[in-house]
Amino acid sequence: MFEYQKNNTFFAQVTGLMEALGEKELQELGAVNTKITYRGVYFEADKASLYRINYSSRMLSRILAPLLSFPCRSTEALTRTASKVKWERIFSAEQTFSISSSVTKSRITNSLYASQCLKDGIADYFRDKYGRRPSVNTVNPDVRFNLHIEKDNAVLSLDTSGESLHKRGYRLLGGDAPMQETVAAAIIRLSEWDGKKPLWDPMCGSGTLLCEALMYYCGIPAQYLRKNFGFSHLPDYEKNLWVKVKKEMDDKIIPLPEGIISGSDISQKVIETARTNLSRLPFFEKVKLSGQPFQHIKEFHNGVIVTNPPYGIRMGKPEEVQLLFKEFGDFIKQRCNGTTVFLYAGEPSLRKYIGLKTSKRIPLSNGKFEGVLLRIDSYEGTKKKFNKDELN
Ligand SMILES: C[S@@+](CC[C@H](N)C(=O)[O-])C[C@H]1O[C@@H](n2cnc3c(N)ncnc32)[C@H](O)[C@@H]1O
CATH class of the missing domain: 3.30.2130.30 (VC0802-like)
Structure with a gap:
């Protein structure tokens, strides 16, 4: 035994x-x-x-x-x-x-x-x-x-897992600095997003946060695409029980409503990567994607933003990244009333360039980077409704 x-x-x-x-x-x-x-x-x-x-x-x-x-x-x-x-x-x-x-x-x-x-x-x-x-x-x-x-x-x-569980099977292609899937899942969880408000990643890269948000909302098991698990080598492995457990979990999957998840990025090329990655998951066609800088988005009110901007180590020069954080802070302040922002800063010192009060700071590692998840509550001013066409 x-x-x-x-x-x-x-x-x-x-x-x-x-x-x-x-x-x-x-x-x-x-x-x-x-x-x-x-x-x-x-x-x-x-x-x-x-x-x-x-x-x-x-x-x-x-x-x-x-x-x-x-x-x-x-x-x-x-x-x-x-x-x-x-x-x-x-x-x-x-x-x-x-x-x-x-x-x-x-x-x-x-x-x-x-x-x-x-x-x-x-x-x-x-x-x-x-x-x-x-x-x-x-x-x-x-x-x-x-x-x-x-x-x-x-x-x-x-x-008993086999390949590491952070590998979901949807990301065969990464962007320049993709986020680890387990960390993206943690951010979605920490955001407490429940689908009642639209979720948007304005710097979505290869779409890891979007894929994890989709899987979370729909209840798609993280290893939905995996064929082999290490537990099948356990001497007491019961195939029938595994089939039953899988069916129970799969039966809980619910569809994704149109337009509650969207992503955009300045790079059209990474948007294509995000599209390819998402397309491996059920309901991917309900996720809206567009290639444009967040500076071009008119407004995003009463929603949830989850995002992971460049942080000057793996991409972007420090001065450029500092300016980007400042511009993003201004964007939140001026065009995102009633929106809660969860920003993962791979380099915690970048926080000061946002110029906004953070209501939570949660340390979180992404690979070898000791980053921090910042929560910013944009004040409730004009309560305009989210208009998904503005992300087109
Ligand atoms: C660290 S990566 C995001 C990685 C992403 N979470 C993933 O898992 O692939 C940062 C992204 O911000 C994008 N970006 C940089 N400046 C931007 C801007 N002004 N507007 C929109 N996206 C921008 C980059 O193209 C890059 O894809």
């Missing part, structure tokens, strides 16, 4: 600063006894919930099922342990595998070498028993393992 089968305990990996959001989402999807740690959440879940979490989570990166924990003071312990696991319960010599490792406060300091020792141990096991060994494939393996060594203990897990 593997470790996760004894107590139904799993570990969700999550981007830094999103642990609390990840925990909340886990609970909504059926996890119990959750416990936050650095960049992760421990939780308990039954089989159906494990499948549901992998299929539907918008904010988690990977779900690991611990196979075994063992004392590990040297790399020999890895090779030795590898020879004792019945690997054929998980995969065969004809399949490919990969191991990602992390080491903390351990005598073993080289995580790559630790992976290598474990890989050799697994390969030897198969060769001794079956005369053949599975190949390693680091790009697109059939099965992924995770090895975490902390002090003198190691935990070997099966990655």
